[in-house]
Amino acid sequence: MNAPDAPLFDAPAVGQYLDQAGVTPASCRRARQQFGDRLRAYYDRQPAGTPIVQARTAFVDLLLRRIWATQMGDVPGAERLALVAVGGYGRGELHACSDVDILVLAPRAGDVNRVSEALTGFITFLYDTGLDIGASVRSLRQCVDEGRRDVTIATALLEARLLAGSETLFEQLSRRTGPDKMWPTRKFMAAKLAEQHVRYGKFDATAYKLEPNVKESPGGLRDIHTIGWVAKRHFGARTLHELVEHDFLEPDEYRQLVEGQEFLSEVRNGLHLLTGRKHDHLLFDQQRELARRFGYQDTAGSLAVEQFMKRYYGTVKGLSRLNEMLLQHFEEEILLARRSDRATPLNSRFQLRKDFIEVRNAQVFRRYPFALLELFLLLQQHRRHVRGVRAGTVRLIRKHLHLIDDAFRADLRCTSLFMEIIRQPHGIGHELQRMHRYGVLARYIPAFGRVLGQMQHDLFHVYTVDEHSLFVLRNTRSYAFPEENIPALELGYQIFPRIPKPELLYLAALFHDVAKGRGGDHSVLGESEAHAFCRLHRLSEFDSRLVAWLVRHHLLMSSVSQRQDIGDPDVIRAFAATVGDQVHLDYLYLLTVADMRGTGPTVWNSWKGSLLTALYLATRRALRRGLGSPIDAHEQALDIRHRAAELLPAEQVDPRECERFWERLDDDYFLRFTAEEIAWHAKHILRARSAAPAVVATRDFPDRGSTGVMVYTRDRKYLFAAITSTLDRLALDIVDARIYTSRDGYALDAFLVTDINGNPVSNPAARREIRAALRRALQEDPLSLKPGGRRVSRQHKAFHVTTEVSFATDLGRDRTVVELICKDRPGLLSQVAQAFAEAGLVLQNARVNTYGERAEDAFFITDAAGHAVTDAERLNALREDLIRRLGQELPPGL
Secondary structure (H helix, E strand, C coil): CCCCCCCCCCHHHHHHHHHHHCCCHHHHHHHHHHHHHHHHHHHHHCCCCHHHHHHHHHHHHHHHHHHHHHHHCCCCCHHHCEEEECHHHHCCCCCCCCCEEEEEEECCHHHHHHCHHHHHHHHHHHHHCCCCEEEEEEEHHHHHHHHHHCHHHHHHHHCCEEEEECHHHHHHHHHHCCCCCCCCHHHHHHHHHHHHHHHHHHHCCHHHHHCCECCCCCCCHHHHHHHHHHHHHHHCCCCCHHHHHCCCCCHHHHHHHHHHHHHHHHHHHHHHHHHCCCCCECCHHHHHHHHHHCCCCCCCCCCHHHHHHHHHHHHHHHHHHHHHHHHHHHHHHHCCCCCCCCEEECCCCEEEECCEEEECCCCHHHHCCCHHHHHHHHHHHCCCCCCEECHHHHHHHHHCHHHCCHHHHHCHHHHHHHHHHHCCCCCHHHHHHHHHHCCHHHHHCHHHHCCCCCCCCCCCCCCCHHHHHHHHHHHHHHCCCHHHCCHHHHHHHHHHHHCCCHHHHHHHHHHCCCCCCCCCCHHHHHHHHHHHHHHHCCCCHHHHHHHHHHHHCCCHHHHHHHHCCCCCHHHHHHHHHHHCCHHHHHHHHHHHHHHHHCCCCCCCCHHHHHHHHHHHHHHHHHHHHCCCCCCCHHHHHHHHHHHHHHHCHHHCCCHHHHHHHHCCCCHHHHHHCCHHHHHHHHHHHHHCCCCCCEEEEEEEEHHHCEEEEEEEEECCCCHHHHHHHHHHHCCCEEEEEEEEECCCCEEEEEEEEECCCCCCCCCHHHHHHHHHHHHHHCCCCHHHCCCCCCCCCHHHHCCCCCCEEEEEEECCCCEEEEEEEEECCCCHHHHHHHHHHHCCCEEEEEECCEECCEEEEEEEEECCCCCCCCCHHHHHHHHHHHHHHHCCCCCCCC
């Protein structure tokens, strides 16, 4: 960006002010304050990177030199010392609130002792000015010894810059810490590669994907620094541009580095100025504010913050790829230099050298554009002997991406190569990921290119759309390797060998989200993209329609399983009618599981997996029976009752007594619960004394990843609200709630709960506390029970979710479905239950779903007579009450 015309740092004016006011902590603080105000005003007019970095470096240089002269100028022996800028400050890269690292260098330790009192005063003075100082005092020998032991210290010294004092001493430091004295290039390079690997492992975690660290995350400023450090160590280069002169960097790559660094500097300066301190995490609220500062505006297709973050992710992804290529280039030239240079031909276009594939001459891609795809097939076929692609060949790929145009995409050689790649037995996910890193995939599939860096601004979608799609593809590949024994894929391992063409599943995974960010329904838009791609690649019309259908319906199975009553035969019948046949069901199940497991670490759990399994099995039965002869609800209830009866001996329940109990219950009860749950209920209810006011039981459901809680007692108003409030106070999350009221007025409320980490409550003492707390609660006034005061995370507070309430009538079950979307919060179910109770409505069932900060719940209700609520005025009143209760911001302290 072009910086405003006004000068940012006026050195003569600052010097004149210090001359007049005197160099004191107070005058320096005042100078810092005025300079900081100037930086903020400058940035407010237009975000800036380098101008602020250069100005602040020059300002701090002036300040430190004046303070050194004032504090140390007349101290005997101080003339032997040197004041040295190190680290980022030595590099001349001080962002708006970056810390200032300095070294006071002495010839020998004794020289420090002679001026120790003055040095203490100098450093104290610096702290009193308010500068974020990192100061060290070392002799020349100490610097050398510590630099040899620690590559981090050696790196900081690599960027040392003299501020004041002895030039001779500083030159000695430079000579004695050079690559011929410590950390020779090979050793330094290996250490920096290991250091980056550790950093990537730390800062590539989920939290840093949502709220990245501008400096340390992959593709951040530290990646550029790493390139510079290795270049300086190997070539003695002072600037990145010198790498162009050494033929290690192409001019366009240099421009990409410089432009990327400038953008990240603009962002980092913005973070510092917004927070008033060194702060490098791009948090949600700051993302929105910086999007505004950078001039982005909301559109119909995407929020301003999503556009800003798309630019951010696109920038860091490009820098990360460039970092990878350049460091590999260094590795080949430095670490692998001693290996044999003999090349092994693979075909007329490619050869193997030092375990890396490379082109046989620089004209290969120009003469044979299809080789841009052939390379990845060779990597699959020779994967046991190949470490990767030579950096020079990666550079040639980047240079020839323009050859991938419409003619290339329609070329039979290219379409055949692509289909051969995704039909290989191994390496599909790995090589498509590599195609993505090198920019080939985005060029070959333009729709995929449009979602590069596309992020949804919420806590639910952890990855950018392009990353997520490739993650889902890798998940679909996992079905092919049952030896990995992933519990979540148990059913998938059985289904996968039956699907006739796995490549259709992979294509659906690749295309399922390609239309996000355009506005409109991305599933519908993506359907046509997928169909066109398949036909272009000579797939049959049936196969093309199957892939397109999967893209269109990729959200259907998760939605039905989590938001509808899958115990209802009508729900199964409608879903089976949409699916149509076993082939579509198999593909859809495999894609759904892969998609959910690839969205974020909190999206998939055993409970959701069990719902999908139940829906799959019920639909398979319906398809086998035939859509023209659906199962009768009464027949299904009798079947479940019979299976539950078979489990009674294991539960040590008297079958005759149980049959008498079951006669009090109708078909709805048996449709609502599994046979296993029904036998468990009977065990505890029949064992309890008839005089007991309530039966409370808990048990683990390992296959659902949750703990079951059952309450059986006389029904009364606010009962559900009392139970949910109590569970909330125990810091339990409710993942499922089913409510049944018998003909004789007893309520059986069943819940599946997890702890705050999403795990079952496995501790016996904790389960005892659940039972005791519920028994106490059932003896109290329900309205006196309030939800617990669990704190809401900073991330949740950063988002606003508009409360939406909609109604639908389930004619087959004579009930009303209330669909609620709102901001998730502690005690949500309790608040909703109170609203229903006060409106005289009966809650039958609840489907609870949380997507990051967003709750999307479905409640099944009737009026007091057990019928659907059809009165429009009554429903409108309920909607207004729910919005009033839930539409407000969270109370203070939560």
